[in-house]
Amino acid sequence: MGYVDSHTHVWFKETLPKEFFSNNSGYNYVPPKIDEIIKEMDSANIDYIVIIAYPSREIWRTKEDFPINTINFVKPHANRFSVIGGIEPNRITLHEAKEWLEKQYESGVSGFKLHPVHSHVKPNAYREEEGGLKQLELLYQFAQDHDLPVVIHTGTSMFIGSRNKYADPIYIDDVSVDFPKLKIIMAHMGRPNYVSTAFQIVRIRRNIYAEISSIPPKKLLEYIPRLEEISYKTIYGSDYGGPGVKGIAENLREFLSINITEQAKENIASKNPKTMYRPLSELI
Numbered sequence: 001m002g003y004v005d006s007h008t009h010v011w012f013k014e015t016l017p018k019e020f021f022s023n024n025s026g027y028n029y030v031p032p033k034i035d036e037i038i039k040e041m042d043s044a045n046i047d048y049i050v051i052i053a054y055p056s057r058e059i060w061r062t063k064e065d066f067p068i069n070t071i072n073f074v075k076p077h078a079n080r081f082s083v084i085g086g087i088e089p090n091r092i093t094l095h096e097a098k099e100w101l102e103k104q105y106e107s108g109v110s111g112f113k114l115h116p117v118h119s120h121v122k123p124n125a126y127r128e129e130e131g132g133l134k135q136l137e138l139l140y141q142f143a144q145d146h147d148l149p150v151v152i153h154t155g156t157s158m159f160i161g162s163r164n165k166y167a168d169p170i171y172i173d174d175v176s177v178d179f180p181k182l183k184i185i186m187a188h189m190g191r192p193n194y195v196s197t198a199f200q201i202v203r204i205r206r207n208i209y210a211e212i213s214s215i216p217p218k219k220l221l222e223y224i225p226r227l228e229e230i231s232y233k234t235i236y237g238s239d240y241g242g243p244g245v246k247g248i249a250e251n252l253r254e255f256l257s258i259n260i261t262e263q264a265k266e267n268i269a270s271k272n273p274k275t276m277y278r279p280l281s282e283l284i
């Protein structure tokens with residue numbers, strides 16, 4: 001049984017807009033070659049990786065066509081990749097939001113990502129008392145109706161243009177109440193300074209799942225000492241492509257050597273992600 005890396009930013013040169021290479025994020029990303037990535041996956045017994053191709057006009061100059069371009073590029077290896085799309089609900093009209101969600105769905109995305117810190121939007125901004133953003137309500141409703149998960153970034157981001165006041169996971173509590181059948185994946189568990197909030201809402205809300213990417217595996221039990229307790233609803237990811245992540249294979253090896261049971265490791269790095277994200281080959 002192979003593993004799944006359910007959170008990567010493996011973005012290929014061929015799929016990125018030209019403007020990406022002159023962005024002002026303060027981060028110098030070097031795109032990998034697809035053959036090298038597949039080789040590395042093979043070396044670590046990884047069945048497939050999830051590429052998060054989210055739109056971020058402010059930071060990366062990417063838009064809603066980014067996941068579709070990514071899908072077209074990785075299609076020859078459709079069983080090795082799963083692609084997550086998304087919209088920037090506060091930067092497009094309701095009509096555009098509907099069109100892009102449908103286009104991405106038809107292309108074969110395995111979920112949608114919302115990046116509150118990069119898009120400058122609170123996860124509960126659809127609520128009347130939070131501004132009534134209809135595009136965001138549509139995103140959650142669409143995902144729920146089509147049984148696709150929504151990944152929501154939590155915790156701070158260092159890139160220029162980030163607004164870390166949107167990093168708090170507590171706003172996700174509203175989403176879990178208002179969309180009870182939606183699978184909500186809380187990326188990064190609020191690291192570094194919101195982990196206790198994140199842990200608590202994963203425990204008390206049935207439809208919020210923990211996702212541990214970008215926490216260095218060697219520090220995982222320091223951040224989340226009771227990881228084993230929530231291992232039945234926790235998902236492994238590396239956040240490779242992001243700063244400080246050594247590599248897809250190396251990050252996984254480090255995770256597999258932490259001090260939790262073998263059963264918990266298998267749930268987190270294989271079983272749970274496979275029930276959450278289907279590979280592209282099953283979606284096209």
Ligand SMILES: [Zn+2]
Nearest residue numbers: 007009239242
């Ligand atoms: Zn990420």
